[in-house]
Amino acid sequence: MSAATGTPRTPDPLDLLDLDALLSPEERAVRDTVRRFCEEHTDPHIAEWFEAGELPDARGLAKRLGELGLLGMHLEGYGCAGMSAVDYGIACLELEACDSGVRSLVSVQGSLAMFAIWRFGSEEQKTTWLPRMAAGDAIGCFGLTEPDHGSDPGSMRTRARRDGTDWVLDGRKMWITNAPIADVAVVWAQTDEGIRGFVVPTDLPGFSAPEIKHKMSLRASLTGEIVLDGVRLPADAVLPDVHGLKGPLSCLSEARYGIIWGSLGAARSAFAAAVSYSREREQFGKPIGGFQLTQAKLADMAVELGKGHLLALHLGRMKDAGTLRPDQVSFGKLNNVREALEICRTSRTILGANGISLEYPVIRHMNNLESVLTYEGTVEMHTLVLGQTLTGLAAYR
Template sequence: MATTPARLDPADLLAVGELLTDEERLIRDTVRKFADERIRPYVGEWFEQGVFPARELAPELGKLGVLGMHLDGYGCTGSSAVAYGVACMELEAADSGLRSFVSVQGSLAMRSIHAYGSEEQKQQWLPDLAAGRAIGCFALTEPDFGSDPANMRTRARRKGTDWVLSGSKMWITNGSISDVAVVWAQTDEGVRGFLVPKGTPGLTATDVHGKLSLRASVTSELAFDEVVLPADAVLPGVEGLRGPLSSLGEARYGILWGTVGAARDCYTTALDYAKSRIQFDRPIAGFQLTQQKLVEMMLEVEKAYLVAVRIGRLKDEGRCRPAHISFGKLNNVRAALEIARSARTILGANGITTEYPVLRHANNLESVLTYEGTAEIHTLVLGETITGEPAYR
């Protein structure tokens, strides 16, 4: 007797999820359940109000195991790159601000301490950061230097056995709520990283208001007015831009996965809406132009998902290069942003409200497009990779 073929899943037509291991699917489903229960019902209101309950959510995210989950020891779970990726995908399907919080905590602040800190620094900070008992931030970008960090003006000079830190950093996620800031500064020895605890005299944090993007996220300016730090505040394991740029590579990897989640959420929202929205006595899903939009969205979601899985496997095999990360971030963010915009047109006027997530995703993705490497910079990374010729200046 002939069997009826199983219906294809509109949310994953190529069954890309079958390329994941059982453990990776379990992590995906666990994080998705958390996001559905703890984030989705409230994030529209958080976005509208411009707030993010970080202190409330951080211990829950720690218990979930996603803070620094790709690091080993010190309370971290040591998960694979793909497992971390699928967690980022489900976090950003809820909101880019949530994924940004986890990414900054784990891939930037914690990863910098894990890779370059002393054993004492690791023991002091990593267990609390992994559990969400403490919050961290990563301070590299300055008001006048984003894509060109080599010319940063923040400087640390030696004074006896101490260091004196002066300057400012801008667009720092988690800045005002952090218990410790990983601050990168020029020194006579090159760029160095410093751990600056909350409450250190001379450190001030001012939140950025009036944002139209990443509103459910804390963004701050940090100012350092002759901040005196002890000798053991410096990260001893690295000198030069290799330190901050290597951690940024980890965060960008999370982005190329996270944007798949945002894109999928926009696509499935538009699909469900089109099937229930009646115009001219039929669902708008039955009109050719609507189907074309949905098909284009589906194609790009699946391609981005495949790109993320492939880069994740390369990373787990130790074969991932910076150009691979640039490939993923450039392609997947761009695709997600176009999907969000197209999905909004299917929802019509309803699409501009916080009742639906698509314009919130679109606004957030405008920030994701430019932070941690603009599309232009990633284009030039790939251009140099395929031609052998640098074209940054």
């Protein structure tokens, strides 16, 4: 309804449930600001970056994102914006409506690298790194996944040993977003005291981060290995306030929350392309949107997009209230990424051969979501998290 007249609004194909009415003026302002940023700085170039498999001037982009307050935006203090979880989720949605690679840059910086330092770091670590990272003057990455250990991080082989008062790190991490340009890496390693996290400046001897090429997904994202060959760190490089897997897993939960929202952005972009195309493309003498099977596809996609948005908003309100549990984050990540990928695949069928062209965003989002589906926890792992919550039995141990 229109507040002024009481008359029904014209339906918005991208928001049949009028979910916009559930957002506060501040939340709508965040959405509009990030959307304008993408329209100006990234949307005109993203297909070219994806095709070339590069993110040109990633540091410049990070700096502009920092100026907008999007890096670590949901953290308090140290130059961070201190905004709400819903604000952060909305920003992730708009960034991923452009491309998953752009959202990943922000997520890894804020919800993994910065969050780890903010939540578990010493005051010196926080003051040294967080203001620079919030401003986009320093880039961070998060070293957990290894070549042979993804879903089972407790079996990681990266090792940190004491040598006098120093620590010495040896090992490898794999599929690390931002690693090739990072100034600091949060690295998790086995020690005699259990798993510990370390704040590792990337200019130290023995640290290297070769870029991973030949990706067919997240091509507009810088991904690398982390190679640690006798990297020597002072005693105060360790994150003091956490031991064991609690540290990295809590960081992953932060990142997964952003993905719950971000995946909807990719889905919305693909769905919008399908709706527009269905109105313009003619076959058998009329637009293909006039055929029942096409309308059935569009209706199903609209339903799943609306449900996913309601779920994200509900979980965001819970996170802001301090009541959100990790299994509920798994619920959201499992559902929204899976349904977003299906929306992209169905949109591709509506566009036909044009669906595989980078002249449209659909195949790019579809390829990106193939990575989003399995990073920060595979479908199998999130399914088993929910299974354990339902039965009290851990099936993956």
